Amino acid sequence: MRPDPKQDELRRDAAPATSHGGESFAETALRLGGKSAEEARRTGKIDTADDQVEALFAPQYQTTASPVHRAVWNRRIAWDLFQFAPAAMADRINLAMNRAVRLIQQKKQDGMLLDAAGKIREDVLQALGETGYWGLLIPQRYGGLESSMVDFTRLLTRMATVDPTIAGLASVHGCIGAVDPLRTFGTEEQKRRFLPDLATGRRLSGFALTEPGAGSDLTALRTTARLEGDSYIVNGEKLFITNAKPGRTIGLVCLIDGTPSVLIVDLPMEESETFQIRRYGLHALKHAHNNGLIFRDFPVPAENLLRTPVGDGLT
Numbered sequence: 001m002r003p004d005p006k007q008d009e010l011r012r013d014a015a016p017a018t019s020h021g022g023e024s025f026a027e028t029a030l031r032l033g034g035k036s037a038e039e040a041r042r043t044g045k046i047d048t049a050d051d052q053v054e055a056l057f058a059p060q061y062q063t064t065a066s067p068v069h070r071a072v073w074n075r076r077i078a079w080d081l082f083q084f085a086p087a088a089m090a091d092r093i094n095l096a097m098n099r100a101v102r103l104i105q106q107k108k109q110d111g112m113l114l115d116a117a118g119k120i121r122e123d124v125l126q127a128l129g130e131t132g133y134w135g136l137l138i139p140q141r142y143g144g145l146e147s148s149m150v151d152f153t154r155l156l157t158r159m160a161t162v163d164p165t166i167a168g169l170a171s172v173h174g175c176i177g178a179v180d181p182l183r184t185f186g187t188e189e190q191k192r193r194f195l196p197d198l199a200t201g202r203r204l205s206g207f208a209l210t211e212p213g214a215g216s217d218l219t220a221l222r223t224t225a226r227l228e229g230d231s232y233i234v235n236g237e238k239l240f241i242t243n244a245k246p247g248r249t250i251g252l253v254c255l256i257d258g259t260p261s262v263l264i265v266d267l268p269m270e271e272s273e274t275f276q277i278r279r280y281g282l283h284a285l286k287h288a289h290n291n292g293l294i295f296r297d298f299p300v301p302a303e304n305l306l307r308t309p310v311g312d313g314l315t
């Protein structure tokens with residue numbers, strides 16, 4: 001049988017992306033394209049992390065099996081993969097959605113959604129907690145509503161028509177904030193310790209990765225945490241962090257022994273010598289708090305480190 005060049009391309013694309021002496025495909029391509037060894041190494045590191053993420057998924061969910069990838073590489077659109085008949089929304093999610101949407105509609109109507117600084121009021125965020133809004137993606141045994149991702153996105157879509165910032169904050173808290181990393185990688189002890197307060201909204205969360213010198217280039221991270229006794233001592237600065245303010249909980253990406261790692265950090269209620277907020281104005285998402293965070297010898301309990309089964313913090 002004549003080999004199908006497109007299938008070969010697919011197979012090559014699906015193969016582990018290492019080629020030359022352990023270099024990733026991207027690293028080799030960049031090196032051959034004339035980039036410096038340092039630039040090729042750094043981009044290659046991110047590429048390798050991407051491969052490790054892919055390997056976490058069953059073959060049918062990997063990028064090479066996606067309808068978009070197949071449409072591009074096979075020149076054939078697999079319409080059957082777009083057929084989708086979602087199940088009816090679970091009653092508890094429907095109830096929470098109606099309550100949350102009604103609450104925000106009412107607050108808007110009463111002119112009580114924003115505080116004097118134009119940010120969503122804290123009492124509104126707390127009242128949303130009573131509807132179950134912050135616990136949507138948290139398992140019921142930790143006090144959440146255990147929504148499916150399909151129902152979660154339906155709720156977000158509806159909430160976004162009422163107030164996009166409130167919808168965005170559910171995603172920041174539940175998807176990139178502390179909820180998803182804990183749900184996915186937390187130990188049973190960490191889940192019991194953090195998830196109930198994240199479910200009620202007593203603690204709201206965010207994700208702190210970006211730094212003044214590290215945005216798209218995650219290998220340029222400078223924030224470090226070193227183990228001293230029972231604590232990690234954190235030093236460094238984060239920038240552009242949504243929903244970051246005193247009293248929030250963040251997934252902090254930092255270097256531990258040179259490896260990107262994630263610590264779950266309860267930010268104190270007050271600023272101090274060891275923890276400060278850098279305030280500035282940012283137009284995008286202007287009704288949410290977005291701040292810089294400065295840590296100077298800031299202690300975090302060692303048991304707040306998330307350990308991933310494969311890869312490292314970039315994965």
Ligand SMILES: Cc1cc2nc3c(=O)[nH]c(=O)nc-3n(C[C@H](O)[C@H](O)[C@H](O)COP(=O)(O)OP(=O)(O)OC[C@H]3O[C@@H](n4cnc5c(N)ncnc54)[C@H](O)[C@@H]3O)c2cc1C
Pocket residue numbers: 206207208209210214215216217239240241242243282284285290
């Ligand atoms: C509203 C808002 C909310 C945010 N919330 C968070 C948050 O909650 N947590 C968090 O950690 N961060 C947050 N960020 C930061 C955001 O993730 C970063 O801005 C983003 O990662 C880009 O980094 P940067 O701004 O340093 O831009 P840079 O990385 O400096 O990029 C600048 C430009 O160069 C381009 N570029 C960069 N590298 C390459 C390359 N190799 N090849 C070609 N082009 C390139 C980029 O596409 C971009 O156009 C937020 C930002 C905004 C605006």
